[in-house]
Amino acid sequence: MNPVRVLVVDDSATMRGLISASLADDPGIEVIGQASDPLEARQAIKALNPDVMTLDVEMPKMDGLEFLEKVMRLRPFPVVMVSSLTARGATATIRAMELGAVDCIGKPSIDHPNSFDDLPARVRAAAGARLQRPSLGRPGAVDELATYKPDGRIVAIGASTGGVEALISVIAGYPENCPPTVMTVHMPSPFTRSFARRLDGLTDAHVAEAEDGAPIEVGRVYLAPGSLTHLEVAGGAHPRCRLNSDEQVNGHRPSVDVMFDSTAKAFGSRAVGVILTGMGRDGAAGLLSMRRAGASTLGQNEASSVVYGMPKVAFEIGAVERQLAIGDMRAGILKLTSSGKS
Template identity: 65%
Template sequence: MIRVLVVDDSATMRSLISAVLGKDPEIEVVGQAADPYEAREAIKALNPDVITLDVEMPNMNGIDFLEKIMRLRPMPVVMVSTLTTRGAEITLEALEIGAVDCVAKPSTGGLEGFRELPGKVKAAARARVRPLDRTAGAPAPARIAHEPDGRLIAIGSSTGGVEALIAILSRFPDNCPPTVITQHMPEGFTRSFAERLDRLCAPRVEEASDGALLDVGRVFVAPGGLNHLEVAGGTRLRCRVAPGEPVNGHRPSVDVLFSSVAKAVGPRAVGAILTGMGRDGARGLLEMRESGARTVGQDEASCVVYGMPKAAFELGAVERQAPLEKIASELLKAASPQIVENV
């Protein structure tokens, strides 16, 4: 049984979360807390496996409390956020600090909005949680010596992907090859995520829009919600953002992105599959490798959840496994052989 502590200042929301989790036979809600001070005592008394944590609470906000947890007693945390710009920004900061995943609060009440929560709690229970290290930082990226020759980088990620993508893109120079990313994330969060990456990284990062040109120095993040991100075109590559049914339970899906890259870009592409739960991306990455693309998988030791990279590796889709801190270098070398060597 996975023992869960539910932390939220709303009694109604605590009851709702507890009811959703209580329906899963593998999960036991062992306690509830209305604020971080109650939560601190409950953690000491109950020793839960996972905490669900409200983003905004009285007395001490969720970010300050999460920082204390990750410094003093690292453990898996799933953030529960409101579907607002402010809620999204705080949640993304929490994921950078070390929260494993996030889920959006239902906007209209009822259990349907929390249907993904039990799965995310179970994934969090298996996650590798590391102590918070505010001193770690990426080296300054070097510019690529020669402009990329029509090559493209495609990245797929899920649980743990926010921290992983920041680690990779912060090592990309401002003239990196055009890059497309599908990160599993709730609707309404991806725009804030792209804006945060844009502030932190040298390339221009934005949420993908239909028809956007894939130019040097530009990075596009698939919008969460109703659409998939694909790559289309021949000599002039563009983003295609279009509705579709969920694939592998996800929309946007990494498999959809990778499959489109295999067809549109073939051997001029480089693909990477990062930390995440499940199998999404494995078959698409195999299509990329079979089309002549270079492929990289994040290694088990550096993953928060070694699910997606493992599935891809076992399928034969991964040409090379690498620790997170080496993936940027692997991608840039494969996409631009003439790079300056300090990435």
């Protein structure tokens, strides 16, 4: 198999060197070029025809987002954003994912010195990604929302690579009285904080990063804080979010398996599990636990997945009751959690 050919774009020579060195440790990846700004990158793309590009957000001569938008319009191919772990960098990175970037990773910092550990794996996953814009919903979705009445079930959603666009597709059309929903996506902090704010602005429901002890209620969506804690749910008369800083599971913290397993134990058949696009197998075993506990389970289908990894494994082990295209996922979730016409 030919190595993944990568172009590294960053205005810092030091950062270009760090990225290149991290990728060079993987025999399945070849760094074929570097560029210090979008103008150099444009020429390198034409001359080298890379499989994947790593791209910084803030660069001279042309903003990284402006450059990404041009690339996706004129010569679309997989892009992994490499951004500073700041509020400004996180907000820009979420926007980049909406524009078509496949994945994001934070630059090393004092608090996150090993953030490049999984960069090679993310680049390899990006190389096999499908570049597509998911539909935000099928015709008739507005009419469905107008008659939606929750039946008390909780929804748990897991995603990884390609998950930003997928989750936007699902949550953007959520009604104000949406089913209580917990979500885990493989994304570093503070990207999850910015992503939660972005989702909150796209829906009538309330979306926020989960806090330990937060009551799980109708009309609210809780996103696991990135790179810091696992998100679990506790049942009983007053269901609540639980955060813990236990070791990584499947190489991730937060882990989708941890969230799904806790949902299976706390809610059993009173839950719906959903696994979306992403590399690896995190969430597959947990979703199977949910199905065995009586929960309804949905998986994103191959055709609409950016990376058909997590949902594929879940489907193959029997964890997925039904596969849906991402454009139909929101309607599928609301149908399963609806008590009927109000």
